[in-house]
Amino acid sequence: MFDYGAPYSDPAFSGISLLGSMRKYGNRCRVQLVLAASGPSTADSTQGESIRTLLEADCPSLTDAKQACMKPTPFLRGGMLQSLYSTMRALKRDKYSDISYDRETKILSDGGTVSLDWYPARSPDSADARPIAIVMSGVGGSSYEYHIRCLSKSLGKEGAGYRVAVMNHRGMGRTPLTSPKIYNASDTCDFRDIVKYIQASYPDAPLLGVGFSLGANVLTKYLGEQGAESPLSAAVAICCPFDMSLTGRSLDADTFLNNKLFQPHLVATIKRFFQRNSEILQNSPTNYDWDAIMKATRMSQIDTLVTARDSGQRDCWEHYRAASSTPYVDGIRTPYLAINSMDDPVTRYEGIPQAKFRSNPCIALALLRHGGHLGFFCGLKPKIWYLTPVTEFFNAVVKRKSNAPLLALSL
Numbered sequence: 001m002f003d004y005g006a007p008y009s010d011p012a013f014s015g016i017s018l019l020g021s022m023r024k025y026g027n028r029c030r031v032q033l034v035l036a037a038s039g040p041s042t043a044d045s046t047q048g049e050s051i052r053t054l055l056e057a058d059c060p061s062l063t064d065a066k067q068a069c070m071k072p073t074p075f076l077r078g079g080m081l082q083s084l085y086s087t088m089r090a091l092k093r094d095k096y097s098d099i100s101y102d103r104e105t106k107i108l109s110d111g112g113t114v115s116l117d118w119y120p121a122r123s124p125d126s127a128d129a130r131p132i133a134i135v136m137s138g139v140g141g142s143s144y145e146y147h148i149r150c151l152s153k154s155l156g157k158e159g160a161g162y163r164v165a166v167m168n169h170r171g172m173g174r175t176p177l178t179s180p181k182i183y184n185a186s187d188t189c190d191f192r193d194i195v196k197y198i199q200a201s202y203p204d205a206p207l208l209g210v211g212f213s214l215g216a217n218v219l220t221k222y223l224g225e226q227g228a229e230s231p232l233s234a235a236v237a238i239c240c241p242f243d244m245s246l247t248g249r250s251l252d253a254d255t256f257l258n259n260k261l262f263q264p265h266l267v268a269t270i271k272r273f274f275q276r277n278s279e280i281l282q283n284s285p286t287n288y289d290w291d292a293i294m295k296a297t298r299m300s301q302i303d304t305l306v307t308a309r310d311s312g313q314r315d316c317w318e319h320y321r322a323a324s325s326t327p328y329v330d331g332i333r334t335p336y337l338a339i340n341s342m343d344d345p346v347t348r349y350e351g352i353p354q355a356k357f358r359s360n361p362c363i364a365l366a367l368l369r370h371g372g373h374l375g376f377f378c379g380l381k382p383k384i385w386y387l388t389p390v391t392e393f394f395n396a397v398v399k400r401k402s403n404a405p406l407l408a409l410s411l
Helices: 011-028 051-058 079-088 146-156 189-201 214-229 244-252 256-276 290-295 299-310 316-323 326-331 387-402
Strands: 032-035 102-107 113-119 132-136 163-168 207-212 232-238 336-341 363-368
Touching (some): 032 051, 079 256, 113 189, 146 163, 207 214, 244 316, 256 290, 336 387
Parallel strands (some): 232 336
Antiparallel strands (some): 032 363, 113 163
16 A cells, blocks of 8 residues: 655656756856846946946856856855855965966055066067956955966966956065055055056056955945046956945954954954064054054954054944945946855845946946855866856957957856
């Protein structure tokens, strides 16, 4: 007699059930695009075309029904795991990231120094018209980080058609600190100076911007400040902390990832920065409380003792409010793509100004269910997902600017 209480285990039924589950999971992993419904762009570089039209025409990894999907590596499905894995791979070298830079140092107007790591090597020909991607890292980061080297190799390798210049902030990435001024999430002056410098050095080359985390916040704020006068032809912001107050609260929360990874790593980086540059920083007009800085255990304490004091603000929370790039999003007139994940434990997706993306036809948000903070690893052998969308997006803009065929995409 058939036992109606036993679980039904017909192989055909199980196969259909599994297929349905896989289909549902695939749908959940689809890219969610947030952008204006229609309307012409005011950005000169797209010749009056809205970013929606540009993406639909030339960016299948973001718009095609079959390709616009990011299925995370099976053992990296959570935001915490993606973020942890990204941090663990920071200095790893593999076929995707193994490159050598050509370093250039640039003295700024106040005597401060930033460095530019070029890949491939700098061209001596000022008439070289190959597009240049100017890249900024997150807090305490540099050109040596895994995700930046992967992006640099993806864009700068032979046949891809781009040059990459990674900007290392003052005192970071083995760049000497030559003035007491320290970079922060609010100050766009250094990036503005570097853009002007590269534009003057290669006047025929389209300039593109890429920012990661804090660098994405600086890039977004810069674009909003510049408006239609921005010399950048396009920009991509990855894991941008639009609402710095929310990001500050997320980092300050009492969680395992914060307590064991983010906070110790970031705080130690800043302390080493101060110890390494003690001679020049002790002569700073800010008059830092060195004992308090060395005893700090949270980034909120560091930002109160250092960044807020540098800016004449009361504490870190006043600084975070002033540094947030959200108020500048409306002013962006450059084709701009933001890539964020819904499970990012640092730059919470609740802080993304989605309404602004729906009202500004120059900008688009690619929102993914998975990716963590600066992760976005997919495939059985983890590979960074956004390398293809970034290249497609830049190709589309450069093509329209030059009326030339798309540059080769080979990843």
